Amino acid sequence: EAGVAQSPRYKIIEKRQSVAFWCNPISGHATLYWYQQILGQGPKLLIQFQNNGVVDDSQLPKDRFSAERLKGVDSTLKIQPAKLEDSAVYLCASSLSQIGNTIYFGEGSWLTVV
Amino acid sequence: QQPVQSPQAVILREGEDAVINCSSSKALYSVHWYRQKHGEAPVFLMILLKGGEQKGHDKISASFNEKKQQSSLYLTASQLSYSGTYFCGTGDNYGQNFVFGPGTRLSVLP
Numbered sequence: 307e308a309g310v311a312q313s314p315r316y317k318i319i320e321k322r323q324s325v326a327f328w329c330n331p332i333s334g335h336a337t338l339y340w341y342q343q344i345l346g347q348g349p350k351l352l353i354q355f356q357n358n359g360v361v362d363d364s365q366l367p368k369d370r371f372s373a374e375r376l377k378g379v380d381s382t383l384k385i386q387p388a389k390l391e392d393s394a395v396y397l398c399a400s401s402l403s404q405i406g407n408t409i410y411f412g413e414g415s416w417l418t419v420v
Numbered sequence: 421q422q423p424v425q426s427p428q429a430v431i432l433r434e435g436e437d438a439v440i441n442c443s444s445s446k447a448l449y450s451v452h453w454y455r456q457k458h459g460e461a462p463v464f465l466m467i468l469l470k471g472g473e474q475k476g477h478d479k480i481s482a483s484f485n486e487k488k489q490q491s492s493l494y495l496t497a498s499q500l501s502y503s504g505t506y507f508c509g510t511g512d513n514y515g516q517n518f519v520f521g522p523g524t525r526l527s528v529l530p
Contacts, residue, residue, distance in 0.1 A: 351520075413460070414461055
């Protein structure tokens, strides 16, 4: 079974530039998560989708971050404009459903903002 | 609200045991445990659902005390491969508000 796919794996951009990350969850998984993990900290949930609807985006900095999951399958996360403090690993994860299921993580997209 | 993990870090010799605790100030429905090695994605260890059950496989087990709103991860006869950062994640019964703790860094030395 294929895992959660993410791209690009690494990205270096200058502050005020924009960047987009793509995620393809495990087939059949209705719930998709985007997490931000800053070095030395636990993953922080940015947004959670159930199919193509947003369940929780309370910690998403909406002035610069946006995410969509138009057809309920793959998803993109965009940052525009980027700030230095956005340097982190962006982890996409998926699970069968919202409640009580294992969350499977992708390998992450490493962002460095200079 | 982020759960609290203790200890922050622990160093063991191969073969020793360790306990990592996770507690929350809110009612919990589920507790997930993950291990993350440096530069890699978190890997699922186990999930415990409301009901106070204990789960385990191999020499890693966990308990969930819903009354105390806490969970503990037990690592028995630790191996070098157990090294990494352990995160607990907690969620409510609506499948929302899932948050990870700050992590416990475990180092197993030969």
